[in-house]
Amino acid sequence: MLTPVKKFGYVIVLCDDIDRMKTFYRELFPFPVDSETDESLALRVGSVLLALRKRTRDYDGRGGGPKSPGLQLAFLVSPAEVDECYELLLASGVRILDPPTDQPRGHRTVYFADPEGNILEVFAEI
Numbered sequence: 776m777l778t779p780v781k782k783f784g785y786v787i788v789l790c791d792d793i794d795r796m797k798t799f800y801r802e803l804f805p806f807p808v809d810s811e812t813d814e815s816l817a818l819r820v821g822s823v824l825l826a827l828r829k830r831t832r833d834y835d836g837r838g839g840g841p842k843s844p845g846l847q848l849a850f851l852v853s854p855a856e857v858d859e860c861y862e863l864l865l866a867s868g869v870r871i872l873d874p875p876t877d878q879p880r881g882h883r884t885v886y887f888a889d890p891e892g893n894i895l896e897v898f899a900e901i
Contacts, residue, residue, distance in 0.1 A: 777850070777860050777897065784851035784898060785817070785824035789844070793829040800827060847894040854883055854899040861885045861897075877901060 790796040797816045801808075806818035806825065814829040830845075852860060861875050864887055872886040872894065884898045 777863055779852045779856035779859055780850045780897065782851040783823060784849040785826050787826045787828050787847035787849065787894075789830040789847060789894075790827050791830055793827060796827045800825075844893050847896060849896040849898055852897055852899050854901050857883045857885055857897055857899050 788796070793814055793816075797811075800816065800818065804818065804820075806820050809817040809819045809824055811817070814831075815827060817824045817826040828847075857875050861871070864871060864885070870888045872888055873884065875883060875885045877883050881901055882898045883901045884896055886894060886896050889895055
């Protein structure tokens, strides 16, 4: 059990046509833009981010499988708890997609998959 997880951080909708999706969400919702790149858009919805990101990860995490599902869930923890969660995931036999990594966007992350291949993330702001 991932007992360090106490807060939902953001939802990511993985997109094939990122420009079309950006236009759709911007025109439909009044949410302020939190951040944007060529391949992503994050909208602030209260205390949670709704993010759109260009789909790039393959289902198997190694480049040989079908495209990833359309949704990614992210759970916020403290920086030290990312590694604790990773160890708990390993002990539980959960499929790890990416081990703990410091990302250039200022997050420490561990990515893993649920039994149906949906992408889950435990992250900390660093």
